[in-house]
Amino acid sequence: MKSESIHDSSNEYNYRNIEVVRRDNVITVALNRPDKLNGVDMVMFDELIDISRRLKRDRQLRAVILTGNGDNFSSGLDFSAMMANKRFAAQLLVKVWPGSANRAQQVSANWRALSIPVIAVIEGYCWGAGLQIALGADFRICSPNANLSIMESKMGLTSDMAGSLGLREVMAKDQAMRISMCATQLDAARALELGLITEIHDTPMQAADDLCQELALKSPDVTAAIKHIYTRYWTAPAWKLLAYETYSQIRIMLGQNFKQAQKGLRNKTAASFKSRQKYW
Missing domain, CATH: 3.90.226.10 (2-enoyl-CoA Hydratase; Chain A, domain 1)
Incomplete structure (x- = not known):
């Protein structure tokens, strides 16, 4: 067994x-x-x-x-x-x-x-x-x-x-x-x-x-972005990696889970995250 x-x-x-x-x-x-x-x-x-x-x-x-x-x-x-x-x-x-x-x-x-x-x-x-x-x-x-x-x-x-x-x-x-x-x-x-x-x-x-x-305990949007940054662009030219980093950060900051993360930090409590954003 x-x-x-x-x-x-x-x-x-x-x-x-x-x-x-x-x-x-x-x-x-x-x-x-x-x-x-x-x-x-x-x-x-x-x-x-x-x-x-x-x-x-x-x-x-x-x-x-x-x-x-x-x-x-x-x-x-x-x-x-x-x-x-x-x-x-x-x-x-x-x-x-x-x-x-x-x-x-x-x-x-x-x-x-x-x-x-x-x-x-x-x-x-x-x-x-x-x-x-x-x-x-x-x-x-x-x-x-x-x-x-x-x-x-x-x-x-x-x-x-x-x-x-x-x-x-x-x-x-x-x-x-x-x-x-x-x-x-x-x-x-x-x-x-x-x-x-x-x-x-x-x-x-x-x-x-x-x-x-x-x-x-972490935002599912952040986890998704990090996975794709490393999986898709680990061996890519630097400009592609830099571009995707910026794109990901903007998308994260526009999403509901970023607001939840900030709320948790302010209240010193665990964030209550929503489902992962659709575009990931």
């Missing part, structure tokens, strides 16, 4: 290979094939894409927690399930245009597009496709027993699920290339040293909950 269970709540979402549970304004999305070490199959691809798109439209949400049921985040792609149908590979890789995200890439890239923080809680194996999904999160909190690897080169492939977007932001290029080329397995301590993960915690789900509570 996992050291910490997914939050108890009625499951309002009907999925087969992921479990989605809402508690207040936090959603937990758990990969739910524990008997297969949460190996990613075609159903899971489609369900992760569907839930990420649904959550993008929910302006009341404050955070998403990504995890895996059982003792592991994910051992990677379920090759036996994916090879059962020769059309699956084409369905995953086809694109509308070269710069768009295909189905394989959306399970990582879609989390980056949300206007709320996404926290990956990682225990046990986080290999291949599993790590690609986790790299779409903004924070990765691991248990001490976590084992992480960009495993694709071992299978004669390159990683192609958009995890490189997150990887280039958190690791030095030479280190990222090395662990990708060599399919290096990293324990939690080494992953933290390289910048691949955010934190090691004996009870990572509790640490994620604590972070969600801390984030809930």
